[in-house]
Amino acid sequence: MKKYIFDKSNGLWYELQGDYYIPCLTVPAEEEKPIGIWGRRHLQYIKKERKALYTELLTSGRLSTYLADINEQATERMLLLTKQMADYEGVNEKLKSQDQMLWVRRMNNIRNRAMEIVNHDLIYA
Secondary structure (H helix, E strand, C coil), X not given: CCCXXXXXXXXXXXXXXXXXXXXXXXXXXXXXXXXXXXXXHHHHHHHHHCHHHHXXXXXXXXXXXXXXXXHHHHHHHHHHHHHHHHHHHCCCHHHHHHCHHHHHHHHHHHHHHHHHHHHHHHHCC
């Protein structure tokens, strides 16, 4: 018996394993993109809570691209929300020069609220 055969009806190669022919399947190569903290958080979420989505992205070779995109969106939204909230609440360089501790407290509060929004809308959605 031949070690490898090609089935023209479905376009797959098969390899002889013992008495059976098993399809030779490979995951398509995907471009490696850097994934930041937001992408890693979303990866943990989809691994645990959305297994079908994770499996589909992994087997199609789009997981890295998907996570890099989520990371980019979350980073942009975080920066935008932080800037908008700081402008609205009057947390600026003038306040920073007058009372640094108040500025730090308010900026930490703004950053935490923006992080909660990003987590709710993008990461754990």
